[in-house]
Amino acid sequence: MSPILEIRGLSKQFGGVTALSGVDLAIEEGEILGVVGPNGSGKTTLFNVVTGVHKPSGGSVSFRGHDITGLAPHAISRAGIGYTFQQAMAFAGLCVLENVQIAGEHVRVNAGAGQPWSTPQALLDFVGLAALADERAGVLPFGSLRLLGLALALATQPALLLLDEPAAGLNDRETAALVGLVRQLPGHGITVCVIDHDMKLMQMLCRRLAVLDFGSKIADGPTGAVLADPKVLEVYLGGDL
Ligand SMILES: Nc1ncnc2c1ncn2[C@@H]1O[C@H](COP(=O)(O)OP(=O)(O)O)[C@@H](O)[C@H]1O
Numbered sequence: 082m083s084p085i086l087e088i089r090g091l092s093k094q095f096g097g098v099t100a101l102s103g104v105d106l107a108i109e110e111g112e113i114l115g116v117v118g119p120n121g122s123g124k125t126t127l128f129n130v131v132t133g134v135h136k137p138s139g140g141s142v143s144f145r146g147h148d149i150t151g152l153a154p155h156a157i158s159r160a161g162i163g164y165t166f167q168q169a170m171a172f173a174g175l176c177v178l179e180n181v182q183i184a185g186e187h188v189r190v191n192a193g194a195g196q197p198w199s200t201p202q203a204l205l206d207f208v209g210l211a212a213l214a215d216e217r218a219g220v221l222p223f224g225s226l227r228l229l230g231l232a233l234a235l236a237t238q239p240a241l242l243l244l245d246e247p248a249a250g251l252n253d254r255e256t257a258a259l260v261g262l263v264r265q266l267p268g269h270g271i272t273v274c275v276i277d278h279d280m281k282l283m284q285m286l287c288r289r290l291a292v293l294d295f296g297s298k299i300a301d302g303p304t305g306a307v308l309a310d311p312k313v314l315e316v317y318l319g320g321d322l
């Protein structure tokens with residue numbers, strides 16, 4: 082089977098800073114792929130280029146066999162790529178349910194049969210926020226705001242969901258709940274690519290890891306093998322591993 086997302090030779094410069102340098106990466110349909118690397122290694126930039134937030138300086142991105150390189154964010158979202166931000170975000174003045182309704186208003190063109198959540202309420206139920214449906218998003222505790230961010234991304238009915246540090250700031254119980262949710266996504270037809278620093282979390286979620294360092298991919302393979310790779314250990318020397 083061909084990959085759902087195929088990134089080839091992707092580069093991004095910000096002025097004199099090389100954030101990404103010739104990155105090749107394929108995401109297979111139905112997998113949960115992890116992307117790790119030290120701070121500033123280009124992880125968020127990779128997501129920003131794939132989702133159209135930033136135009137690449139070179140290289141290409143193809144999604145389900147279609148070239149999406151440099152398309153606008155709304156076009157890429159409609160094509161079926163969802164995204165949660167490193168910073169949790171929602172319309173603070175609107176209630177939780179209204180936020181999910183609005184996010185679902187511009188769903189992808191080819192959405193329809195087989196979508197796992199038929200209503201915004203069903204989606205809130207899935208992420209465990211049903212009891213908070215009428216609360217203003219602005220008063221939610223941090224953990225619930227993160228779950229709302231996940232619900233907003235899922236409301237766009239993505240075939241591929243990109244999660245940027247979804248567990249940042251969550252306590253152990255909230256992180257466990259998040260892991261339980263994310264693990265269910267492939268069963269709902271949603272391929273996942275997740276960035277996080279927490280290697281325990283990544284080991285629980287991902288069978289495969291790709292590692293970035295200074296904008297280049299330095300490893301890509303089964304999680305256990307990648308975490309034992311001397312090149313990877315060197316990057317993390319004295320750090321998280
Ligand atoms: N919008 C931007 N403008 C200028 N430099 C940026 C921008 N976004 C990221 N960078 C730079 O690109 C590099 C990679 O950043 P980033 O992708 O955020 O790394 P990571 O998510 O792995 O911590 C860093 O040197 C960062 O300062």
Ligand SMILES: [Mg+2]
Pocket residue numbers: 124125126167
């Ligand atoms: Mg980042």
